[in-house]
Amino acid sequence: MSNAPPLNELTLRVIAGLKQTPKRLPAMYFYDEEGSRLFQRIMQLPGYYLTEAEREILTRQWPRLLDAFAPDGRPFELIELGSGDGSKTLDLCAAFAHAKADFVYVPVDISPHALNSLIRNFDQRLPGQQVRPRMGDYFYGWHRHSDTHRQIVMFMGSNLGNMDRDEALGFLRMIRSHMQEGDGLLLGLDLMKNPHTLLNAYNDPDGVTAAFNLNLLTRLNRELGMNFRLDRFSHYASYSPLDGAARSFLVSQDSQTVHSTRVDLSLRFEAGEVIYTEQSQKYNQAMIQQMAQDSGFAPALHLQDPQGRYCVSFWQAIKPAIVRHMLPNASHA
Numbered sequence: 001m002s003n004a005p006p007l008n009e010l011t012l013r014v015i016a017g018l019k020q021t022p023k024r025l026p027a028m029y030f031y032d033e034e035g036s037r038l039f040q041r042i043m044q045l046p047g048y049y050l051t052e053a054e055r056e057i058l059t060r061q062w063p064r065l066l067d068a069f070a071p072d073g074r075p076f077e078l079i080e081l082g083s084g085d086g087s088k089t090l091d092l093c094a095a096f097a098h099a100k101a102d103f104v105y106v107p108v109d110i111s112p113h114a115l116n117s118l119i120r121n122f123d124q125r126l127p128g129q130q131v132r133p134r135m136g137d138y139f140y141g142w143h144r145h146s147d148t149h150r151q152i153v154m155f156m157g158s159n160l161g162n163m164d165r166d167e168a169l170g171f172l173r174m175i176r177s178h179m180q181e182g183d184g185l186l187l188g189l190d191l192m193k194n195p196h197t198l199l200n201a202y203n204d205p206d207g208v209t210a211a212f213n214l215n216l217l218t219r220l221n222r223e224l225g226m227n228f229r230l231d232r233f234s235h236y237a238s239y240s241p242l243d244g245a246a247r248s249f250l251v252s253q254d255s256q257t258v259h260s261t262r263v264d265l266s267l268r269f270e271a272g273e274v275i276y277t278e279q280s281q282k283y284n285q286a287m288i289q290q291m292a293q294d295s296g297f298a299p300a301l302h303l304q305d306p307q308g309r310y311c312v313s314f315w316q317a318i319k320p321a322i323v324r325h326m327l328p329n330a331s332h333a
């Protein structure tokens, strides 16, 4: 019998993905300490317009959001799934606090590095704000802190785009199942646009996105005792205007075999073979409307940046009876 500690859920998912054809890795595996640091750099890249566009919407249009979250002045709980360092939400919370809104901010993230940055930033800029950070996987466990507060769940940064259609619907329905009628969901969603602009966002000339992608191999070497050589893999990004999906890959430069010293895993790569590392789905209005209907929400507010690159969409949880009525195609999801 081996004395090795049991493998955690994430590691099991990673191993299962690497055994698939094509080989895959879950997007959440990006965010070890170095990955979280690199993502903070990506958010500042000139070509990665998503962060700036989302920030612009939140900072300019926050009064409309506050009206939607608390039309009756009832206190609310702002639960942000995958908050990262919360830098954009900090601006939103600062505006809400200035308007004397009564709310608690609950950021949830698997990355301790990201949550520590968030706590530092909030302590410095909004020391009086109630913040209840939770470290963990947002797929598991859900805590409603108070029955007096309306729940507003935020899923920003176009994080939903990392899921394919079925995963996204399952995730949205999971969120809906924890809500009461009248609770709300705020989504940051990237919109379909010129393919050149999109490709540029995932393939910066300074190689920060490439380093972010290749860091997955460093993490595999460290955590699973693999012997990936980073110089034998390269970053490749694509965008397909037909289905609106940007996809990132790691491409094997030659035929090679990579082994693990810790788990029973040996991977054979042909020259040019890829590991599929990330999908970033882009949306249009019709897709957004359909997703809301199929998961038990009614879209209530659709805010865009002035250049129409990005949208922040607010959905309200509607009655289950209406959900059934509105779900003629539910079996397709």
Ligand SMILES: C[S@@+](CC[C@H](N)C(=O)[O-])C[C@H]1O[C@@H](n2cnc3c(N)ncnc32)[C@H](O)[C@@H]1O
Pocket: 027, 028, 031, 036, 039, 081, 082, 083, 084, 085, 086, 108, 109, 110, 111, 114, 136, 137, 138, 139, 155, 156, 157, 158, 159
């Ligand atoms: C693309 S970043 C976006 C961060 C932030 N929402 C923003 O818009 O800037 C994704 C964040 O989600 C976190 N994350 C990814 N999968 C997660 C999971 N299953 N549970 C909790 N956090 C997760 C990562 O650690 C990372 O901080």
